[in-house]
Amino acid sequence: MLLPETSKHLWLALSPHGYGHAAMTAPVIHALRRRLPDLRLTIQTALPRAFLEERYGPDFTHIPDIPDFGLKMLSATVVDLEASAEGYRRLHADFDALVESEAQRLRRAWPDLVLANVPYVTLAAAARAGIGAVALSSLEWADIYRHYLGDRPEAAGIYAQMRGSYNAAQAFLRVTPAMDMPSIDTIIDIGPVANKGRNRRDELAARLPGRLGLAAFGGIDHDFSMANWPRMEGWTWATTLDFPKDRGDIVAWRDLGLPFSDLAASVDVIVTKPGYGTFTEAGLSGIPVLYVLRPDWPESPAMDIWLAAHTRALAVTLEALTCDAEAQLRRLFSLPEQPVAQALGNEEAAEYIASILCAETGICERS
Missing domain, CATH: 3.40.50.2000 (Glycogen Phosphorylase B;)
Known part of the structure; x- marks a missing residue:
């Protein structure tokens, strides 16, 4: 030292x-x-x-x-x-x-x-x-x-x-x-x-029974809207995005009182865009990731390959994510698990x- x-x-x-x-x-x-x-x-x-x-x-x-x-x-x-x-x-x-x-x-x-x-x-x-x-x-x-x-x-x-x-x-x-x-x-x-979060799902279970997802798209406005996100039986979604206040199945991630890294390590799936922090934190904890394709971004090829090697990961179009989210999640969860990474x-x-x-x-x- x-x-x-x-x-x-x-x-x-x-x-x-x-x-x-x-x-x-x-x-x-x-x-x-x-x-x-x-x-x-x-x-x-x-x-x-x-x-x-x-x-x-x-x-x-x-x-x-x-x-x-x-x-x-x-x-x-x-x-x-x-x-x-x-x-x-x-x-x-x-x-x-x-x-x-x-x-x-x-x-x-x-x-x-x-x-x-x-x-x-x-x-x-x-x-x-x-x-x-x-x-x-x-x-x-x-x-x-x-x-x-x-x-x-x-x-x-x-x-x-x-x-x-x-x-x-x-x-x-x-x-x-x-x-x-x-x-x-x-x-x-x-x-x-990357910061490997602590899995605190047990702490969240009393407040949010069933399955928990995280929809996170970073600090720049996104054309994905939680208003169009389908209701799924048994699911609650924490999000960084704005959402309709009448949606009882969606909560603001900050309202859960956890650091973002801990929340990302405590959910059943992350829905996101390609991004170094979200991808690596998911890869350290083995959290499945459903993400929007970004073929024009120079980082994407390396990040896509790395993520798929360390957790279940599925890239989809924005249209498929918005219109057919449940089917895409089923595809994602059918993939084999992968060995987690180390930071x-x-x-x-x-x-x-x-x-x-x-x-x-x-x-x-x-x-």
């Missing part, structure tokens, strides 16, 4: 594209704090502090301003191509000045290390400021930009700046599962990073980050 003699300061920059980047990184930070109990943490992201406190606890400084936006979305699974292209044109209109502005922000705080999941401007700024930096994620925006917007006249210049920013980092810790990253030269592959990447990432934090001064000793 690594023990500090003085506190270290980690600057964590998180893409505010939904909640997945923040959720993915939280178990790594918890593992890091077990090694460095006095760690000072700054989190730079546009996500609300209340959500961050749920995942990280209250002991951090929040910087809500960040240039990164990921992609502009029409829904949780549909990219707004025109708005995204315009967003990147604006972001890169004077990229050097933007990087210098962020570098000045970092110089004022002077952290010992920058960890990015996975804003590239912050990585470029850290390099400009002379501060070490590491990326951690299952995706990166350079190849996603090229995938969706690479045919635009301005794309070559924007892509080159994105790629250069990522490769300015000391390393890119690519978690399992992850998209292909041909633009990244500094990849270190690690295992899954080996939590400790692998924390060990790597701690080794960098302690390397320059040598004040952290093993015991």
